[in-house]
Amino acid sequence: MRDARVDKMAHNIVNYSCNVQPGEMVLIESFGNHNYDLVKALMREVYLAGGSPFLWLKTMELQRELLMQCSREQLKVMEEVDSLMMSHMDVYIRVRGEENTSQMSDVPAENMADYAAIYQRPVHSRRSTDSKWCVMHYPTDGMAQAECMSMEALEDYFFEVCTMDYSRMEKAFEPLRELMEKTDRVRLVGKGTDITFSIKGMPAIPCAGKQNIPDGEIFTAPVKDSINGVITYNTTGFFDGFAFEQICFHFENGRITEAASNDTKRLNKILDRDEGCRGIGEFAIGVNPYVTRPMKDSMFNEKMSGSIHFTPGNAYKNCDNGNHSSIHWDLVYAQTPEYGGGEMYFDDVLVRKDGRFILPELLGLNPENLK
16 A cells, blocks of 8 residues: 655655656666665656656665675776766666665775775766755664664654655745855854864855755855864764764864774774865754754754754865865764753854754744744
8 A cells, every 4th residue: 555655755856856857867776675665656756747767776785795895997887887877867866775774884994995986976976066866765674673663653753854844944044044154153062072163155055855855954164274173973973884973073274183983993994095084075054853863864863953064075066165085974963952052153153052043033943933
């Protein structure tokens, strides 16, 4: 029996997020075999919109087997073939629904580094700032178990978060976008955190359901050499299947000079992959009113109301501060009272305290005004 919520979500993705037009080619990439109901609904909606759907079907189990012994030459051929496919597409949609998010944790680090640099970055750079794309995760039994939730409860939560009124959020972002684009100095203060940086001259990009599901953030990028101080992330950071806890970075003039976590050695290996890994490519503010606690999924965590994410690695093309890397790792720091509170200042003016905006023009972004 078809779930009407799945059909509604597919309709929103195809018609609102991606605005598929007649004649457009739409690539749907599916990871996992528990998301076929949404994949089928997406294909139906693409046809109804007059587009042509194409499919990449993958699983993390098979991807792990591929990468365990992959060669650089093999990855170059894969990149060439898949980049050609991507170049023919007008729209890209990715649905991830893996049971085991740690599937890649034992793939050799050098293989994962080669995969990111040789394959992932070139292929997905085809999603230029002018193209249309949307990526999302889909609930599975593994995800429900990881969150200590029943599958029914997780599905109810998922659809509440993912089908909210994003057009309302988009309008509420405008005063914050204007303020950020007038701001020079940002300061973040909280438990284990006191960090300053400049965003002068950088654009602020609102994200309200067009490219991520769930969504609810506004991002910019710090001026590359302006970051000084310390930040201690209080949510789990996942990378290549490993769960990092209590990541702490010290910065001097834009560079991570010290890094620690529950596995400091593994963390520093990631940061040493290339020159850009120890720089920051994104600073973003999360506002989704339905995401109120961290999950074991960065797609949700980075949208958490009352949070920020401060991202080691590559900057986006539409907000390019010059930091380029094979990684883009969204690490989340929550400032709500439940996670120690904290303050955000723009040019020495308190903008948000304990996760709530306090300037009158920004009150529309507090949870009660977005639901």
